[in-house]
Amino acid sequence: MIKILKNLSVYKWIILAVIGLVFIQSMSDLFLPTLMADIIDKGVVRGDTSYIWKIGGFMLLVSALGACASIIASYYSSKAAMGMGRDLRLKVFNHVEKFSLQEFDEVGTASLITRTTNDITQVQQVVIMMLRMVISAPIMLIGGVIMAVSMDAKLSLVIVVTMPFLIGSILLILYKGVPLFQTVQKRLDRLNLVLRENLTGIRVIRAFNRETQEKERLKKANKELTDISIKVNKIMAFMMPVMMLVMNLTVVGIIWFGGVRIDNGGMQIGDLMAFIQYVMQIMFALVMASMMFVMVPRAAVSATRINEVLDMKPSFLDEGTEKADRVHGTLEFEHVTFSYPGAEEPALSDISFSASPGEITAIIGGTGSGKTTLVNLIPRFYDISSGTIRVNGVDIRKSSQDEVRSKIGFVPQKASLFTGTISENIRFGKQTATQDEVEHAARIAQAEDFISSMKGGYEAEIDQGGSNLSGGQKQRLSIARALIRKPDIYIFDDSFSALDYKTDANLRAALKDETKNSTVLLVAQRVSTVVDADRIIVLDEGHIVGMGTHQELLSTNDIYREIALSQLTEEEIA
Incomplete structure (x- = not known):
């Protein structure tokens, strides 16, 4: 007292x-x-x-x-x-x-x-x-x-x-x-x-x-x-x-x-x-x-x-002030292991891969394989148990959390919006964005059509938690919020799951030009979403059990082929 x-x-x-x-x-x-x-x-x-x-x-x-x-x-x-x-x-x-x-x-x-x-x-x-x-x-x-x-x-x-x-x-x-x-x-x-x-x-x-x-x-x-x-x-x-x-x-x-x-x-x-x-x-x-x-x-x-x-002391604090801009848009995982507090087994074990600008790295795997856990480590929501994660060539523990997160455009698995207008929610990614930038981000995120149909357009009010929007509309606004930052690294954590196949395809096509100078990390459940990725990482129980292109994994990886067969016909796979 x-x-x-x-x-x-x-x-x-x-x-x-x-x-x-x-x-x-x-x-x-x-x-x-x-x-x-x-x-x-x-x-x-x-x-x-x-x-x-x-x-x-x-x-x-x-x-x-x-x-x-x-x-x-x-x-x-x-x-x-x-x-x-x-x-x-x-x-x-x-x-x-x-x-x-x-x-x-x-x-x-x-x-x-x-x-x-x-x-x-x-x-x-x-x-x-x-x-x-x-x-x-x-x-x-x-x-x-x-x-x-x-x-x-x-x-x-x-x-x-x-x-x-x-x-x-x-x-x-x-x-x-x-x-x-x-x-x-x-x-x-x-x-x-x-x-x-x-x-x-x-x-x-x-x-x-x-x-x-x-x-x-x-x-x-x-x-x-x-x-x-x-x-x-x-x-x-x-x-x-x-x-x-x-x-x-x-x-x-x-x-x-x-x-x-x-x-x-x-x-x-x-x-x-x-x-x-x-x-x-x-x-x-x-x-x-x-x-x-x-x-x-x-x-x-x-x-x-x-x-x-x-x-209560945060489990980790900023330990360094290095600028995360030695190499533009790179992401590296080097023997990364992570365990949740009190867990008997690590959620992720010995994860190693690297991604470069212009590349799309997809992560796929069964429920509980560690996909979301992996992407949550990049913005340092949790701290790794061992290994190294580098953003733009700098260990994220040697740079401030603000610095690391400023390089990332993050779209979470569950879209989270705030009370206010649509424009304010998109500007959440960049407060100084102009109206043209807001509209451009919404257009790329395939949100322009439903925004224009709402009363007030970009000034339409969003209820608490986005309760007056559908799941797909909320996801598209979350994607627009990340796009407006123009970050070095995009993280899409199963962000297309609430979209229909047509919107999903149109969005991925629009994203290609928008993200060509950035690294894209894509977590997905659908094989159709990751089929064109430059690199697909297959996770199973926290381990990488396969890495390669769609065709390579179909011929060499049983787990990936099993996932593909559960979603696509033999003709589509061929």
Whole structure:
């Protein structure tokens, strides 16, 4: 928690102003009972109306001063807390952007969302409370005790007797409740995960008539969070009644013994009333402290979860600053082996090949053979276990990730679009692209026809995730996004699977001229897509089991021939 609170250092002047304002407010609150005692003892008892008006007016001024200080303190404490929350969210987001896919897999997207939203909100709320109460409560507690003792030291023994009961009950409740806060946040993570899967996978759920089962899954996650939240709140709900009981019994005791002292002439009525108010202030200070004791542990859990993300080091960082442009458009794999964290067997083993500008290198193989894993290593989404990958003649580990990725036009297996216009999504590949460049990229990607048919054309809005487009339309926009970069290396990760054969053929024909000065790496399921490639790499269980042209592999490689026969007739193969 302390580590998170260090983010408040940029708001130190605001915090100092809040401390000053809260001090003024607390002192005015402590001064009011003394003034009230004066009014009763010197004004009401003696019938001095002018004195009542005089001190009453002064009390109004003190109250107004305290109220103004309280309002301004609330404004500035909120400003500091909200500012810290904004900075923290930005800090977490910027840090998460440096993660490799390995860290995303480890923490989970749903948990990262919860930590960036709910957890930071918890911290914000407790910071507002702390700025107000952590300063106010001690002043009110100590000041109230001093003023009460100065009023009547003997009567203060009532407070000494009741205070241990109050503090003991608060500590007992916290001892039972605080350990459950961690569970609450974990259950919230789980609910977020289930809800996110249901919303993003609604088409699949409906297609397989799984609505009932998914409702039950969400119901279970929701109930688990509800149950633990109710359990925590049941425990915490005891705090206020216990405190009110002790507080009221204390007041009864003070009135009882105070009445005796007034009867004996050892105390005045005004002093007794002031004494009761000081005791109430002491008790209220303890109430504020107890609220902090409830909120701080929960916020501390959230702070720990935020720190876990901020302390998580990316599995690899930029180790060099070499420019990846020694040789234009080359790609080399040299004895590359890669294993996913915790996996028993490598996903890829001893992969070696090279590709040059103007060449199309295709990768084909069965499901789970490692095709997507291989292309994910080139932009350094994951780091290799051994071997070397060179882009433009430079080891990708000796160049910055930004430098390597700037040379690559990547079209992922699953097309991912963003809310905004079609033009903005294509410009995602090159922000400075002109409208002519956008239209040219769309034309090459065979997207021009469907874009022109949409209302607004290139300014047509795309819904979240491209939900208002078909799979083929999304893939073509993803391809246009990569083409507009004019990179040295194009990576198409099964990017033509949602296209019909005619569009696929037209696209590949258009790509030939567009990519003639670049290296093209093409992952495909269709043999018809790779038949014209300069080099076809056949993968099987993470190993290269064949490499050559279509005709060479048909005559020498059983796995490739088996794939070809499953898709083409004997006449087409011949």
